[in-house]
Amino acid sequence: MGVDEFYQFLISHTPTHTDNPVETIIEDFQVNSLPIKKFVNEFWTSRQRQSNSLHEISYRACFKAQLPNFFITKLTSPEDLVYDPFGGRGTTIIEANLRSRRGVSNDINPLSSILTKPRLAPPEIHEIADRLNKIEFDKTKSSDFDLSMFYHKDTEGEIVSLRHYLNSRSDEGISDTIDDWIRMVATNRLTGHSKGFFSVYTLPPNQATSQKNQHKINIRRKQLPEYRNIKELILRKSSSLLKGTSKEQRLKLKENAVYQRLCIEDARHVSQINDETVKLIVTSPPFLDIVNYKDDNWLRCWFNSIDLEEISKKLTVLSSLDKWIDFMQEVFLDLYRVTKIGGWVAFEVGEVRKGKIKLDEYIAPVGEKAGFNLFGIIINKQNFTKTSNIWGINNNEAGTNTNRIVVFYKE
Ligand SMILES: C[S@@+](CC[C@H](N)C(=O)[O-])C[C@H]1O[C@@H](n2cnc3c(N)ncnc32)[C@H](O)[C@@H]1O
Known part of the structure; x- marks a missing residue:
């Protein structure tokens, strides 16, 4: 879909899998004189439309496969290149492979490729x-x-x-x-x-x-x-x-797997991706929060003979908003470099500090500064009614399946 078509799709979308289907709510507002549009609806659901069982590997702060699936199916065609600079358990690249797209997944943590690579070409x-x-x-x-x-x-x-x-x-x-x-x-x-x-x-x-x-x-x-x-x-x-893939599908995945690439680099400069080659980036970066990475990973690192001290030094854990924005600015420059004209970025960030900081609103100017056009913020809110106070709900505290995705395009 092009920009106008995607806009029309979002505003005319009516969820079919929900008890309370509603029309998309559009809100116009400004952050530091940058006009922003928010689109709120249940654009995808993780309840009825199950994702492929190949995704079912737990990973800290992973997103559900329905999120990359939505953007991959709407904004790319088979053989287009899809990229995730903060790949985690590989949700984006695995979904890209399942949909016959080509994918690159990067993550500074080598556990990411250990968890991802085998599911790109699963054995019998x-x-x-x-x-x-x-x-x-x-x-x-x-x-x-x-x-x-x-x-x-x-x-x-x-x-x-x-x-x-x-x-x-x-x-x-x-x-x-x-x-x-x-x-x-x-x-x-x-x-x-x-x-x-x-x-x-x-x-x-x-x-x-x-x-x-x-x-x-x-x-x-x-x-x-x-x-x-x-x-x-x-x-x-x-x-x-x-269990979710047939033998034929597994053979197809294996064929596609030769086009999928895994990198272990800092997202600020991923040297293995050529300029202007990527059609769509779908990602979720480290949030502004302190994750005790060492405590979380010591056993998995031991099992895989990975040097925990080394990894801990490289991983980005930023507790100040200013540093987080500076880091993301550098990341966005590299995202701009690799994105094709006509390409897209879907950048999932949430609210942190009990809803006081809305990272989506901070990231919008960061992407614009790097050269992208801001399309808007898509808020996927599952199972809400028209009367819900959707703006007042803090997704972290309420434990809902709300995702906030800042979408950019390159012309
Ligand atoms: C929110 S998680 C991404 C989860 C992913 N969307 C999934 O579904 O599994 C953020 C990831 O960023 C990685 N990371 C942290 N600092 C990084 C950096 N400087 N460069 C690349 N990756 C980094 C972490 O290892 C972590 O896997």
Whole structure:
């Protein structure tokens, strides 16, 4: 769609999957004399229209696949290049691959490509089962530090064996797509709060607590780690990830995967993307907030032999609004460089500090300064009624599925 067509689509949209369909609300306002339009409606829903099960890997602050799906299907055609500079679990590039677009995903955190790459070219379940059967799981092995608060000693032995197997395959340069898949699933299963994870009950899988805190959780819940068969759990999660794609689709994904690229660079300058090649950028940057990255990732980094100190230094965690804006200004210059004439940016940012700071309104002038034209702010608000006080709702506090996306285009 071009700019006028997209505008017409938004203003005439009536949701079909909701109990209370309403017309799009348009609000005109100004921020520092920059005119801004807001479009509010339920443009996509994460309830009825399920996304592909391949996306179901948890990641801190990930967006739902329906968000990139909306922009990819409206603003690009097959074979167009779609880019996410802050790729996370790879939601954008995986959705691009599923829709036969070409994708680039970048993230300074190497865990991002570990979680993304295998799902671009998923293996068959029997290949995963065969490979797991060949790995020697030695229950007597143990790690160099105390993991007994998370794992039964036999489970720990199996995890250490798998880590050793995967690391030696990659050191020898012989790991393949099946090893990468097993690494991705195991990384996702390390800790969590159900019996589907390797650990005893703990924080959700995108956060790992410290050994000390886990002790406290165990005492409070009067629990001891039970044995978990990691081979079975990896297979079970693999089946669930693969259930939404047919064999034909998986073959197609594999064919498309050769056009998909993963980068591990600072989003301010991603050297592997050529000038004016990207049709659409869909992304969600690190919000203005302090995320304790070290605490969240220590176990996943250990499992994948990633240097946590190194990563922590590179990751952008900005607590002041001025610094956040300066950082985003540099990012936008690179986004402008890579975007084609006629290309788009959909930049998802939320409200922070209990709704006091609306990052969407701050990012609008940043994109304009880099050279883009501001299209407007799309607010996807699920299941609200005409009488709801939509402007007063703080999406963080209310826990709704509201997304705020600042949209730009390049002429
Ligand atoms: C809000 S998350 C993106 C989540 C993603 N949309 C998804 O669905 O998983 C922001 C990401 O930015 C990455 N990041 C932080 N600083 C970065 C930088 N300077 N350059 C590139 N990526 C960075 C983090 O590792 C994190 O994965």
